[in-house]
Structure formats: structure tokens, C-alpha cells
Amino acid sequence: MAKQKSQYWLVKSEPEVFSIEDLKKKKRTSWEGVRNYQARNNLKAMREGDLVLFYHSSVDPPGISGLARVVKEAYPDHFAFDRKSKYFDAKSDPAAPRWFMVDVEFVERFPALLTLERLKADSKLAGMVVLQKGSRLSVQPVEKTHFDRACRLARPKPT
DNA sequence: GCCAACGTTGGC
């Protein structure tokens, strides 16, 4: 088997649109609407079983709310072909789709939000993409050490 | 609500 790429990711979602609680209720969802090339490339690099930090953005306070897992690897984002969808993009040709999505399932809701403030304050998390100033990337790779550390902060007593 | 940061678009 080829060398594996990052097995850890972070995705941003506005909880008013779709929160970790929504994912918990729904159990599984498609992750459509990514319309940024770098984020799309990250989506395409996701592999089944990869774990994903679920980040709540544009809310007070922002932070990581839980975990999801990739259950279906990238396939064309058909919302881009739907004129009625807010994700419609005329430039995405069904014969050569420009945008892709994955499916993720609920894994865990952290007992408390791991806030951005707390992430910033932790020296072991220095360098995380989400902490970089002005970083708007909505789908990001996460290093294993950062992933493990974030989970540890979120769950003081891991099982 | 402000605005910095960043990506995209389009005129040239």
C-alpha cells in the first residue's frame, strides 16, 4: 500500500448552519459546499477512516466541538450542478466536476468546547493551520501530534 | 458591525 497521507483533519462549520449536535442527531452527512481549491484538494486527500476535528466558526466562542470520521472518500459535489442550490457553480461541468465532497459520520461530542482561546494558549499546538492569522481554509490537514494533543485537552481523561 | 486577510476575477 502506498504511503499514507495525513490521517487527521479539521473542518470548519458555522454551528448555526450545521453543528456537532446536528451531526450527532443525523449520525452521518455529506460534506458539500466546499468552494475553495485548497480545501477541495484536502477533501480529495481524505481517506476512509480518517478522523476529523469538528470546528465551530463564526460563533462566540469559536472552537473544536468534537470528532467526526470519514466514511466515504471524495465524490463529485452534485450541489454544484443544481441551479437551485446555494452551492450551484455553473463552471462545474458534470462531465468534469470541479468540486467534490466526502461523507463523514459522528464520532464524539467533546464534553466542553475546546475554545480557540485555549488552542492558542497551548504551546504544543503552535503551528496548527487553524491558529494561523488570517487562515480561512475550511478543510485543513492536522498533524498527529496536534490532533492527539487537542483530544487530550478536550478529554482530560482519555479512555 | 468592523475590518484584516485572503482568494478570485477581469481589465489591460
Place this chain on the structure above:
DNA sequence: GCCAACGTTGGC
């Protein structure tokens, strides 16, 4: 291919 204008993201 440059780069100004514009739109969006997202923390504050």
C-alpha cells in the same frame, strides 16, 4: 501575466 477591485471568511 500583472494587479486593482471585489467578495468572502471569520475573529474580535
